[in-house]
Amino acid sequence: MSTTTAINVALTSGPRAYGRRYWVFAVPAAMVVLLVILFPWLFTLFMSVHDWKVTGDTPYVGLANYAKMLTDERFLYAVVRTLYFTAASVVAPLVLGIWAAVCFASKFRLRGLARTLFVLPMMATPVAISLVWTMMFHPQLGVLNYLLTSAGLPPSTWVYDASTVIPTLVMVETWQWTPLVMLIVLGGIASLPTDPYEAAILDGASAWQMFRHITLPLVWPFIMVAAVIRLIDALKTFDTIYVITLGGPGTASETINILLYQTAFAYYDLGYGSAMVVVFFVLILLISLLLLRVRQREDLR
Amino acid sequence: MNRHLVRRFLGRLGLYASVLLLVSPAVLFFLWMLSLSLKNELDNTAWPPVFIPNPPTLANFVDVFAKNDFLTYTINSVIVSFTATGLALLFGVPAAYGIAKSKATKAAALILIARVTPGLSYLIPLFLLFQWLGLIGTLVPLVITHLVITVPIVVWVMIGFFEGLPGELEEAALMDGATIWQAFLYVAMPLARPGITVATILSFIFSWNNFIFGVVLAGRSTRTLPVAVYNVLTFEQISWGPLAAAALIVTAPVLLLTLLMQKEIVAGLTAGGVKGG
Numbered sequence: 001m002s003t004t005t006a007i008n009v010a011l012t013s014g015p016r017a018y019g020r021r022y023w024v025f026a027v028p029a030a031m032v033v034l035l036v037i038l039f040p041w042l043f044t045l046f047m048s049v050h051d052w053k054v055t056g057d058t059p060y061v062g063l064a065n066y067a068k069m070l071t072d073e074r075f076l077y078a079v080v081r082t083l084y085f086t087a088a089s090v091v092a093p094l095v096l097g098i099w100a101a102v103c104f105a106s107k108f109r110l111r112g113l114a115r116t117l118f119v120l121p122m123m124a125t126p127v128a129i130s131l132v133w134t135m136m137f138h139p140q141l142g143v144l145n146y147l148l149t150s151a152g153l154p155p156s157t158w159v160y161d162a163s164t165v166i167p168t169l170v171m172v173e174t175w176q177w178t179p180l181v182m183l184i185v186l187g188g189i190a191s192l193p194t195d196p197y198e199a200a201i202l203d204g205a206s207a208w209q210m211f212r213h214i215t216l217p218l219v220w221p222f223i224m225v226a227a228v229i230r231l232i233d234a235l236k237t238f239d240t241i242y243v244i245t246l247g248g249p250g251t252a253s254e255t256i257n258i259l260l261y262q263t264a265f266a267y268y269d270l271g272y273g274s275a276m277v278v279v280f281f282v283l284i285l286l287i288s289l290l291l292l293r294v295r296q297r298e299d300l301r
Numbered sequence: 302m303n304r305h306l307v308r309r310f311l312g313r314l315g316l317y318a319s320v321l322l323l324v325s326p327a328v329l330f331f332l333w334m335l336s337l338s339l340k341n342e343l344d345n346t347a348w349p350p351v352f353i354p355n356p357p358t359l360a361n362f363v364d365v366f367a368k369n370d371f372l373t374y375t376i377n378s379v380i381v382s383f384t385a386t387g388l389a390l391l392f393g394v395p396a397a398y399g400i401a402k403s404k405a406t407k408a409a410a411l412i413l414i415a416r417v418t419p420g421l422s423y424l425i426p427l428f429l430l431f432q433w434l435g436l437i438g439t440l441v442p443l444v445i446t447h448l449v450i451t452v453p454i455v456v457w458v459m460i461g462f463f464e465g466l467p468g469e470l471e472e473a474a475l476m477d478g479a480t481i482w483q484a485f486l487y488v489a490m491p492l493a494r495p496g497i498t499v500a501t502i503l504s505f506i507f508s509w510n511n512f513i514f515g516v517v518l519a520g521r522s523t524r525t526l527p528v529a530v531y532n533v534l535t536f537e538q539i540s541w542g543p544l545a546a547a548a549l550i551v552t553a554p555v556l557l558l559t560l561l562m563q564k565e566i567v568a569g570l571t572a573g574g575v576k577g578g
Contacts, residue, residue, distance in 0.1 A: 026395070028396070029396030032452055033411065035445075037415055040424075108317065116559065124556060125526075127548075131544055141348060183567060236419040264425050270425055
């Protein structure tokens, strides 16, 4: 890293800057990164090709851990579940977040307060809100079923049935993370020029037409950024699922991340867990890059 | 009344209705949390549910502190979050300055990868490392792993701030014979103070909220608040009132900080799309 940055300094800051070694500033942080980020990666790769339990020998097994995943039904189901949960947890917050951003972009009384209240779910401690959601989901005494039945709707089984557990968790995820999408898209809207809108108003365009033909195309890059961030976070979701269902009922909400935790820290199969980490990481990276590629292609157009 | 005014009026009405619809899930949720924590057990399990505590009671909060070692957990959380944030500023602010000044985008990309990696994937190797070093059961592993969250947040937020600063003042200082270290410490740092505030708040909040590292690495007496609430209270099959009270105690500092510093927090989040873990 040091040589390339030094070259960068020389190239970008003119002759006088030569010899100003700004990279020195990054050395302490680089050492921290080495210890807590780079070392774990390398060691995970190393463990993933070993049969590594907490006690006893750790024989080299080559790619056996990876091969095992291909036939491990529990893992494969977890992958499908993760993709299902993630797709829904990207789309719902994105749609609601764009709607919220458009609302918060216009001026109204108490806007600051409303925006702060709207942001609270994403700042609140995930464990704390998960516990309260769990109480609200209670099939007999929970307030949500009370509200449903009061509105004349049938009560839901929420997280207590395999058929409703993932949609319910998506609802929690949406409640929690729509604000982040809103903030990113709002940042985009704030940076837009005002002239197209003035022209559109003169032409008698409706609010929907202005949104559809001016706002949406112009803030599209920001929406894509929000989508990538949401995608990564949804794939990684852990706290809420762990606290609310622990992957249950049965394994109905067991995502890769939860299975990973169980494998490594409940069954102490560290080798297999490490192999899962590697596959999981590659999956996250691939999907993110795919989305970024789509965005680049759109930029070219 | 002319049509233009009617349309305008309907537009405003739609806007207010939308905002109300969007904000109410958050508001009602936290009000319900507060309501649960202020009611006695009879009202909490009543059907139909009792919405407004009558009379409100603080017994649940007293209960949480009396029956558990919540004071220890609070102190643990404070130590871990403050130390992890402090160290992140110490390492991260100069690093961000170096990266911003030398325009090292590759180094910045490395930080992004830290953002992408699931927190769990650091834990298996670090768990073994700390076990070998005999550090499990102390607060050291927690502080070190929390750096995984805090350092990238600080670096990411601060790169943006340093890049936004005009370089002329530092140039002038350097012309007058200051070293780059002095230019950083006495010129750039004071100018970047708003950025440091944002970075501090965000890194503190996401460290405070972290659950996953504590679940794996904390011992009985080194639990942080989120871990304690989950472990201690749910395992004892405790009733709803104290559970809601404990949840509120854990998240209250974060909620208050968000309400008080909303401008800084929004600025930081919008810039970086940061989130811990």
